[in-house]
Amino acid sequence: MPELISTIVAKYNYWIYITLMMIGLYAMIAKNNLVKKIVGMSIFQTAIILFYVSIGAKRGATIPILEHGHGSSHITHAVDYINPLPHVLMLTAIVVAVATLGVALALAVKVYNQYNTLEEDEILTQMREK
Amino acid sequence: MKIIGLIIAVLTGALLIYGTVDFPEWADPASPASTHLSPHFIEKTMEETSVPNIVTAVLADYRGYDTMFETTVIFAAGVVCFFLLRILKKEGPRQRLYRHALTGMTIRIRDGEKRPSVLDEFERIDTMWTPYDVIIKTVCRLLIPFIQLFALYVIAHGHHSPGGGFQGGVILGASIILLAISQDLRTAIKRMSEKVDAILSPAGVFIYAGTGALCLLLGGNFLDYSALASILHVDPVTARSHGILIVEIGVGVAVMATLIWIYNNVSSAGKYDEGL
Amino acid sequence: MIWQLDLAILTLVVIAGIGAITVKDLLGAAILFGAYSFMMCLLWSIMGAVDVSFTEASVGAGASTVFFVAAVFRTTRRTKD
Numbered sequence: 305m306p307e308l309i310s311t312i313v314a315k316y317n318y319w320i321y322i323t324l325m326m327i328g329l330y331a332m333i334a335k336n337n338l339v340k341k342i343v344g345m346s347i348f349q350t351a352i353i354l355f356y357v358s359i360g361a362k363r364g365a366t367i368p369i370l371e372h373g374h375g376s377s378h379i380t381h382a383v384d385y386i387n388p389l390p391h392v393l394m395l396t397a398i399v400v401a402v403a404t405l406g407v408a409l410a411l412a413v414k415v416y417n418q419y420n421t422l423e424e425d426e427i428l429t430q431m432r433e434k
Numbered sequence: 435m436k437i438i439g440l441i442i443a444v445l446t447g448a449l450l451i452y453g454t455v456d457f458p459e460w461a462d463p464a465s466p467a468s469t470h471l472s473p474h475f476i477e478k479t480m481e482e483t484s485v486p487n488i489v490t491a492v493l494a495d496y497r498g499y500d501t502m503f504e505t506t507v508i509f510a511a512g513v514v515c516f517f518l519l520r521i522l523k524k525e526g527p528r529q530r531l532y533r534h535a536l537t538g539m540t541i542r543i544r545d546g547e548k549r550p551s552v553l554d555e556f557e558r559i560d561t562m563w564t565p566y567d568v569i570i571k572t573v574c575r576l577l578i579p580f581i582q583l584f585a586l587y588v589i590a591h592g593h594h595s596p597g598g599g600f601q602g603g604v605i606l607g608a609s610i611i612l613l614a615i616s617q618d619l620r621t622a623i624k625r626m627s628e629k630v631d632a633i634l635s636p637a638g639v640f641i642y643a644g645t646g647a648l649c650l651l652l653g654g655n656f657l658d659y660s661a662l663a664s665i666l667h668v669d670p671v672t673a674r675s676h677g678i679l680i681v682e683i684g685v686g687v688a689v690m691a692t693l694i695w696i697y698n699n700v701s702s703a704g705k706y707d708e709g710l
Numbered sequence: 711m712i713w714q715l716d717l718a719i720l721t722l723v724v725i726a727g728i729g730a731i732t733v734k735d736l737l738g739a740a741i742l743f744g745a746y747s748f749m750m751c752l753l754w755s756i757m758g759a760v761d762v763s764f765t766e767a768s769v770g771a772g773a774s775t776v777f778f779v780a781a782v783f784r785t786t787r788r789t790k791d
Contacts, residue, residue: 314459319451320720324727326447331731334439337789339736339782343743346774347727350750357759361461362468363711367758368476369595370486380480382473383463386758388488389472392497395489395765396504399600399689402769402777403511406696409781410515413703416785423790461711489761596760604768611776693773701780710780 317358324351338412338422342405349401353394360387483674485593493598494678494685498657501681502642505688509639512692516632519704531563532556560618560708574616581609589686593675599682603638603689610694619702619709622694628706631695638688645680716756723749736787740778747771 328351331344368388370380412422419427458465475492485491493501533540534556541556582605589602614622646657654661659677660670668676701709726749730742747770754763 315454315457317460317716317720318454318457320724322447322450322454323724325450326443327724327727327731329446330439330443333442334436335731336435336791337736339778339785340731340739340789340791343730343739343778346743347730347746350747350770353762354750354753357754357757357762358460359465359467360472360759361711361757362463363461365463365758367760368488369760370480370488380477382468382476385476385488387468387472388475388492390467391489391759391762392492393500394759395493395600395762396501398762398765398769399604400504400507400511402604402774403508403692403696405774406700406777407511407514407518409700409777410518410696413700413781413784414518417703422785487761596764598761601761601764601768604765604773608768608772608776611773615776697773697776697780700777701784703784710783 321355360390512695519699521704599685603686606690607693634691638684641684736782744775
């Protein structure tokens with residue numbers, strides 16, 4: 305029993321991230337509305353970014369901005385600072401995510417102008433009738 | 435479809451949770467991700483680039499290629515939105531609404547009809563016009579200069595505090611979007627026209643890539659800013675810090691112009707006439 | 711890193727995520743997605759990723775919510791699911 309509790313304490317964060325990813329995946333597969341699908345895609349994206357950032361977390365460390373700035377001979381130890389590498393990768397990913405979100409929404413607006421609906425099944429029916 | 439989706443999501447989730455068995459403990463200082471490359475960045479950043487914010491240094495210097503092509507992706511997204519949505523020719527009979535500011539009288543003019551000469555006293559309004567709230571209008575007008583000043587601070591101070599080109603660019607773009615929401619789209623386009631967006635967006639990418647090419651011409655590697663030392667008249671370590679600042683300005687310009695461009699296209703559905 | 715705060719915000723994130731995909735109004739979904747993004751930003755600042763959380767606060771909670779509202783305004787608020 306203590307082993308189980310220590311496993312849960314060590315891993316529950318990962319499990320919640322996976323739950324969030326699956327919420328996004330479910331919305332992308334099962335939802336009928338195009339904007340809902342885009343919301344699901346964004347949730348999935350953010351959950352992946354959250355997982356990635358959490359890899360860099362370190363117990364007992366501080367934010368990755370060096371404390372002793374210019375003109376000091378203080379030696380920096382890597383254990384005192386959070387791993388900055390995942391932050392860098394994900395920072396650019398967030399901004400690219402908003403740009404691709406703009407493209408997805410532009411496509412949705414274009415589809416609405418053409419078919420006058422955002423529901424996937426109605427669009428498919430209209431396409432078959434043509 | 436709902437049941438299939440639920441089954442797929444649950445199965446994938448169960449597989450992924452099974453995969454976490456092999457993971458290191460959450461926030462473990464001895465995990466593989468924290469022991470290989472990042473100690474070098476943490477310990478050597480200060481003496482190699484003299485930038486206290488490690489994230490900024492890694493973003494623009496050590497991983498400069500990555501950020502350069504991310505900026506290119508953002509520019510490409512702006513161009514894609516433009517080509518998807520923009521409608522250049524005016525089509526069909528359309529009408530415009532004009533409102534007299536003092537009396538509140540509204541007149542409607544169809545396209546192609548002769549404009550009455552008294553129209554100078556009228557202002558153009560949207561078709562789904564609602565009365566402006568004077569509080570929102572005034573507060574936004576007062577707030578926007580301070581938002582832009584803060585954005586410039588974020589770009590320039592990214593070396594020492596959280597921030598940098600991406601965040602500052604987004605805040606600069608958001609200030610113009612706030613103008614478009616609180617007044618109307620035409621006011622914002624008057625301040626920052628489509629042509630300016632279309633020029634600034636590639637100009638940011640050009641500043642970034644041009645800095646890299648300049649380093650190449652001065653005898654260093656591509657994006658190796660220490661080669662800039664000879665024209666900036668500083669030592670190579672400070673030159674890397676200045677190079678990071680130049681690159682961040684490029685990123686900020688590109689992100690700002692692209693966000694405004696995407697917003698204008700999506701909110702007016704390509705007509706650039708009536709916004710949100 | 712305070713685990714009580716972490717757990718509370720993780721719960722709110724999951725609730726906001728489920729809410730954003732179940733609510734039967736697209737404008738409501740857009741606003742709930744903004745709330746989700748802001749909770750995510752809090753989560754990152756708890757983890758110590760200050761740069762990422764700054765970006766998410768300006769991009770996710772600001773710009774992408776505005777994009778969603780603009781797109782919903784240009785199309786329709788109605789949805790079947």
